[in-house]
Amino acid sequence: MSQLLLKIIAVLAGIGILAYLLKRNLEVWELEVIEAQPTPPKIKAAPPVKKPKQKKSTSGDDLKKIKGIGPALEKQLNAIGxxxxxxxxxxxxxxxxxxxxxxxxxxxxIERDQWITQAKTLSKS
Known part of the structure:
Protein backbone atom coordinates (compact mmCIF):
# COMPACT_ATOMS: atom_id res chain seq x y z
CA MET A 1 0.00 0.00 0.00
CA SER A 2 2.78 2.34 0.67
CA GLN A 3 3.95 2.17 -2.94
CA LEU A 4 0.49 3.12 -4.21
CA LEU A 5 0.34 5.98 -1.79
CA LEU A 6 3.77 7.22 -2.94
CA LYS A 7 2.64 7.11 -6.55
CA ILE A 8 -0.48 9.13 -5.78
CA ILE A 9 1.54 11.70 -3.87
CA ALA A 10 4.04 11.91 -6.75
CA VAL A 11 1.26 12.44 -9.28
CA LEU A 12 -0.39 15.10 -7.14
CA ALA A 13 2.95 16.80 -6.57
CA GLY A 14 3.61 16.72 -10.33
CA ILE A 15 0.24 18.30 -10.98
CA GLY A 16 0.95 20.95 -8.37
CA ILE A 17 4.31 21.77 -9.88
CA LEU A 18 2.80 21.87 -13.37
CA ALA A 19 0.03 24.20 -12.20
CA TYR A 20 2.55 26.46 -10.51
CA LEU A 21 4.70 26.65 -13.68
CA LEU A 22 1.69 27.41 -15.86
CA LYS A 23 0.54 30.15 -13.51
CA ARG A 24 4.03 31.62 -13.44
CA ASN A 25 4.27 31.61 -17.29
CA LEU A 26 0.94 33.35 -17.61
CA GLU A 27 2.12 36.07 -15.27
CA VAL A 28 5.40 36.55 -17.15
CA TRP A 29 3.98 36.50 -20.65
CA GLU A 30 1.13 38.84 -21.31
CA LEU A 31 -1.42 37.57 -23.73
CA GLU A 32 -2.41 39.99 -26.45
CA VAL A 33 -6.00 40.20 -27.52
CA ILE A 34 -6.30 40.65 -31.22
CA GLU A 35 -9.34 42.53 -32.35
CA ALA A 36 -11.26 40.97 -35.17
CA GLN A 37 -10.66 42.86 -38.38
CA PRO A 38 -13.18 42.89 -41.18
CA THR A 39 -12.18 40.66 -44.04
CA PRO A 40 -11.15 42.61 -47.11
CA PRO A 41 -13.54 42.36 -50.04
CA LYS A 42 -12.66 39.63 -52.48
CA ILE A 43 -11.41 40.99 -55.75
CA LYS A 44 -12.24 38.90 -58.74
CA ALA A 45 -9.35 38.36 -61.08
CA ALA A 46 -9.84 39.72 -64.55
CA PRO A 47 -10.50 37.02 -67.12
CA PRO A 48 -7.42 36.10 -69.13
CA VAL A 49 -6.94 38.10 -72.28
CA LYS A 50 -7.71 35.97 -75.26
CA LYS A 51 -5.53 36.38 -78.29
CA PRO A 52 -7.53 37.06 -81.40
CA LYS A 53 -7.86 33.91 -83.38
CA GLN A 54 -6.41 33.95 -86.80
CA LYS A 55 -9.07 33.29 -89.29
CA LYS A 56 -8.69 29.71 -90.29
CA SER A 57 -10.28 29.75 -93.63
CA THR A 58 -12.19 26.57 -94.14
CA SER A 59 -12.81 27.44 -97.76
CA GLY A 60 -9.60 29.41 -98.43
CA ASP A 61 -8.70 29.95 -102.06
CA ASP A 62 -10.20 27.90 -104.84
CA LEU A 63 -7.20 25.60 -105.33
CA LYS A 64 -8.91 24.07 -108.38
CA LYS A 65 -7.80 27.17 -110.31
CA ILE A 66 -4.33 25.63 -110.36
CA LYS A 67 -3.91 23.37 -113.38
CA GLY A 68 -3.61 19.80 -112.11
CA ILE A 69 -5.71 20.24 -108.96
CA GLY A 70 -9.21 18.86 -109.15
CA PRO A 71 -11.87 18.47 -106.45
CA ALA A 72 -10.32 15.30 -105.02
CA LEU A 73 -6.82 16.81 -104.79
CA GLU A 74 -8.21 20.01 -103.28
CA LYS A 75 -9.89 17.98 -100.51
CA GLN A 76 -6.64 16.13 -99.82
CA LEU A 77 -4.67 19.38 -99.68
CA ASN A 78 -7.25 20.93 -97.35
CA ALA A 79 -7.07 17.83 -95.13
CA ILE A 80 -3.33 18.34 -94.61
CA GLY A 81 -3.76 22.06 -93.92
CA ILE A 110 3.52 19.51 -107.97
CA GLU A 111 6.62 20.16 -110.07
CA ARG A 112 5.27 18.66 -113.30
CA ASP A 113 2.15 20.86 -113.24
CA GLN A 114 4.13 23.86 -111.89
CA TRP A 115 1.81 24.42 -108.94
CA ILE A 116 4.22 26.85 -107.25
CA THR A 117 4.51 29.11 -110.30
CA GLN A 118 0.75 29.08 -110.79
CA ALA A 119 0.10 29.72 -107.09
CA LYS A 120 2.47 32.71 -107.08
CA THR A 121 0.61 34.21 -110.04
CA LEU A 122 -2.82 33.52 -108.52
CA SER A 123 -1.86 34.86 -105.09
CA LYS A 124 -0.95 38.22 -106.63
CA SER A 125 -4.33 38.61 -108.27
Whole structure:
Protein backbone atom coordinates (compact mmCIF):
# COMPACT_ATOMS: atom_id res chain seq x y z
CA MET A 1 0.00 0.00 0.00
CA SER A 2 2.78 2.34 0.67
CA GLN A 3 3.95 2.17 -2.94
CA LEU A 4 0.49 3.12 -4.21
CA LEU A 5 0.34 5.98 -1.79
CA LEU A 6 3.77 7.22 -2.94
CA LYS A 7 2.64 7.11 -6.55
CA ILE A 8 -0.48 9.13 -5.78
CA ILE A 9 1.54 11.70 -3.87
CA ALA A 10 4.04 11.91 -6.75
CA VAL A 11 1.26 12.44 -9.28
CA LEU A 12 -0.39 15.10 -7.14
CA ALA A 13 2.95 16.80 -6.57
CA GLY A 14 3.61 16.72 -10.33
CA ILE A 15 0.24 18.30 -10.98
CA GLY A 16 0.95 20.95 -8.37
CA ILE A 17 4.31 21.77 -9.88
CA LEU A 18 2.80 21.87 -13.37
CA ALA A 19 0.03 24.20 -12.20
CA TYR A 20 2.55 26.46 -10.51
CA LEU A 21 4.70 26.65 -13.68
CA LEU A 22 1.69 27.41 -15.86
CA LYS A 23 0.54 30.15 -13.51
CA ARG A 24 4.03 31.62 -13.44
CA ASN A 25 4.27 31.61 -17.29
CA LEU A 26 0.94 33.35 -17.61
CA GLU A 27 2.12 36.07 -15.27
CA VAL A 28 5.40 36.55 -17.15
CA TRP A 29 3.98 36.50 -20.65
CA GLU A 30 1.13 38.84 -21.31
CA LEU A 31 -1.42 37.57 -23.73
CA GLU A 32 -2.41 39.99 -26.45
CA VAL A 33 -6.00 40.20 -27.52
CA ILE A 34 -6.30 40.65 -31.22
CA GLU A 35 -9.34 42.53 -32.35
CA ALA A 36 -11.26 40.97 -35.17
CA GLN A 37 -10.66 42.86 -38.38
CA PRO A 38 -13.18 42.89 -41.18
CA THR A 39 -12.18 40.66 -44.04
CA PRO A 40 -11.15 42.61 -47.11
CA PRO A 41 -13.54 42.36 -50.04
CA LYS A 42 -12.66 39.63 -52.48
CA ILE A 43 -11.41 40.99 -55.75
CA LYS A 44 -12.24 38.90 -58.74
CA ALA A 45 -9.35 38.36 -61.08
CA ALA A 46 -9.84 39.72 -64.55
CA PRO A 47 -10.50 37.02 -67.12
CA PRO A 48 -7.42 36.10 -69.13
CA VAL A 49 -6.94 38.10 -72.28
CA LYS A 50 -7.71 35.97 -75.26
CA LYS A 51 -5.53 36.38 -78.29
CA PRO A 52 -7.53 37.06 -81.40
CA LYS A 53 -7.86 33.91 -83.38
CA GLN A 54 -6.41 33.95 -86.80
CA LYS A 55 -9.07 33.29 -89.29
CA LYS A 56 -8.69 29.71 -90.29
CA SER A 57 -10.28 29.75 -93.63
CA THR A 58 -12.19 26.57 -94.14
CA SER A 59 -12.81 27.44 -97.76
CA GLY A 60 -9.60 29.41 -98.43
CA ASP A 61 -8.70 29.95 -102.06
CA ASP A 62 -10.20 27.90 -104.84
CA LEU A 63 -7.20 25.60 -105.33
CA LYS A 64 -8.91 24.07 -108.38
CA LYS A 65 -7.80 27.17 -110.31
CA ILE A 66 -4.33 25.63 -110.36
CA LYS A 67 -3.91 23.37 -113.38
CA GLY A 68 -3.61 19.80 -112.11
CA ILE A 69 -5.71 20.24 -108.96
CA GLY A 70 -9.21 18.86 -109.15
CA PRO A 71 -11.87 18.47 -106.45
CA ALA A 72 -10.32 15.30 -105.02
CA LEU A 73 -6.82 16.81 -104.79
CA GLU A 74 -8.21 20.01 -103.28
CA LYS A 75 -9.89 17.98 -100.51
CA GLN A 76 -6.64 16.13 -99.82
CA LEU A 77 -4.67 19.38 -99.68
CA ASN A 78 -7.25 20.93 -97.35
CA ALA A 79 -7.07 17.83 -95.13
CA ILE A 80 -3.33 18.34 -94.61
CA GLY A 81 -3.76 22.06 -93.92
CA UNK A 82 -3.19 23.69 -97.30
CA UNK A 83 -5.97 26.15 -98.11
CA UNK A 84 -4.40 29.04 -100.00
CA UNK A 85 -2.34 29.92 -103.05
CA UNK A 86 0.14 31.63 -100.74
CA UNK A 87 0.79 28.37 -98.90
CA UNK A 88 1.49 26.54 -102.14
CA UNK A 89 3.65 29.41 -103.44
CA UNK A 90 5.89 29.11 -100.36
CA UNK A 91 6.42 25.33 -100.48
CA UNK A 92 10.02 24.19 -100.08
CA UNK A 93 11.51 21.02 -101.56
CA UNK A 94 11.09 19.29 -98.18
CA UNK A 95 7.45 20.42 -97.99
CA UNK A 96 6.78 19.06 -101.47
CA UNK A 97 8.36 15.75 -100.51
CA UNK A 98 6.20 15.47 -97.37
CA UNK A 99 3.03 16.37 -99.27
CA UNK A 100 3.71 13.83 -101.98
CA UNK A 101 4.28 11.15 -99.32
CA UNK A 102 0.88 11.92 -97.81
CA UNK A 103 -0.91 12.08 -101.16
CA UNK A 104 -0.45 8.62 -102.59
CA UNK A 105 -0.21 8.34 -106.36
CA UNK A 106 0.62 11.98 -107.05
CA UNK A 107 4.42 11.84 -106.93
CA UNK A 108 6.03 14.58 -109.03
CA UNK A 109 2.71 16.23 -109.77
CA ILE A 110 3.52 19.51 -107.97
CA GLU A 111 6.62 20.16 -110.07
CA ARG A 112 5.27 18.66 -113.30
CA ASP A 113 2.15 20.86 -113.24
CA GLN A 114 4.13 23.86 -111.89
CA TRP A 115 1.81 24.42 -108.94
CA ILE A 116 4.22 26.85 -107.25
CA THR A 117 4.51 29.11 -110.30
CA GLN A 118 0.75 29.08 -110.79
CA ALA A 119 0.10 29.72 -107.09
CA LYS A 120 2.47 32.71 -107.08
CA THR A 121 0.61 34.21 -110.04
CA LEU A 122 -2.82 33.52 -108.52
CA SER A 123 -1.86 34.86 -105.09
CA LYS A 124 -0.95 38.22 -106.63
CA SER A 125 -4.33 38.61 -108.27
Missing amino acids: IHSFQQIAQLSAKDIEKIEEQMNGFSGR
